[in-house]
Amino acid sequence: MSTRSLSTVDIDRKYVWHPFTQERTAPPPLPVARAKGASLFLEDGRELLDMACSWWVNVHGHSHPKIAEAIARQAATMEHVIFAGFTHEPAARLAEAIVNALPRPLSRVFYSDNGSTAVEVALKMAWQYWRNTGDNNRRLFLAFQGGYHGDTFGAMAVGRTSGYYDPFDELMCEVRHLPFAPTWMGDAECEAREALALAEIDALLAAHGHEAAAFLAEPLVQGASGMNMCRPEFLRTVVERMQARDIPVIxxxxxxxxxRTGTMFAMEQAHVVPDLVCLSKGISGGFLPLAATVASTRIYEAFLGEDFHTAFAHGHSFTANPLGCAAGVASFALFQEEGTLERIGRITASNRAWLAEVAKLPGVTRPRALGSIAAVTLGRDESDYHAGIGTAVKAKCFERGLLIRPMGNVVYLMPPACVSPQELARAQEGLTEVLRETAELYAS
Ligand SMILES: Cc1ncc(COP(=O)(O)O)c(C=O)c1O
Known part of the structure; x- marks a missing residue:
């Protein structure tokens, strides 16, 4: 049957299976016709301010003309080429920009195409690093409780406590989870919480440190488990504990x-240098699927040899796709041209002032802000992904022209750097009103 007379949504309902969606009960998806700056425009003409940066990928705003032009130019020149035995200028230039933006000894860029894969690659590199250097006893990964690292098998294993993966439990590799010490504005008990966490981490390292192939963490902000933030000092102490035991840090x-956190990379604020770093989402300005795992010289050199068996036998059809890399080079240039980090600094200041007010509402707890992220928890409980309140808040925000994507009882704003002060104020005021209207659902 021809679908010419059907709407986008009708055709979608017939053929598409959406991610992270209960297809039976979810409302029909919203058809988006175009996007510009901080706004999405639906097929029916309604405008939504995108306060989730399209699943956290967007950096400078939607459909930025400079990135769009770079992609168009590249598409007309060379759309793709096998990346084993060949290279191309966008991949080389983007790798150069990434390495120049990172501290030494991070020095080698391995491309892939999504965040989970960037993590999977890092785990495999750490694992093989020990095999290549002759230590077969390093069989364990360490990660923070609540961390989320993606949906491939290694990434699921390290992110197991995020609560998404119960059906796959038996398939996971061995991971020990360490306590995370969250904090928020006005939190007086943070240092005591950190001390408890560090004591537990020390005990675990004393028992299992010698078996650890690597430690993996989201620096400063655990995103998917509810925008849980920690102090840079806590991250630095944990990283130092790992590095003192020669455990590679990812x-x-x-x-x-x-x-996203106000500096090019969150690690800068904690003054730590990992052995491996995983990048994706904003790497292409949020335009195209692209990822990179950046390795230190020590890791890279452990894979050098005279035959293939120490090489990293991993790759993807779209590794270093030229369009994605060209978008990445253009996005890097915009950081200079548009003062992106300064823009994000102004967003942080505005969000902090807003949070100080919104946290006075009954039941609004744990106000926290870093870079372009501002979050609160609704109710006294910690992040609860399954709390229904988020759905109610989201629906009411939508009526006000705001796209937010709460995680259970955690509600956050994450605008792109291009958001104007007026747009940001509209989002903050709209969310404040919605929280007032829904207070009876969480403020008891
Ligand atoms: C910290 C972190 N790591 C990894 C991933 C997985 O990235 P992707 O969804 O591109 O596979 C995500 C996705 O949200 C993430 O937030």
């Missing part, structure tokens, strides 16, 4: 990278 900057 920082998953898939969400935090490219300005």
């Amino acid at each position: 920082l998953d900057e898939v969400m935090t990278g490219f300005g």
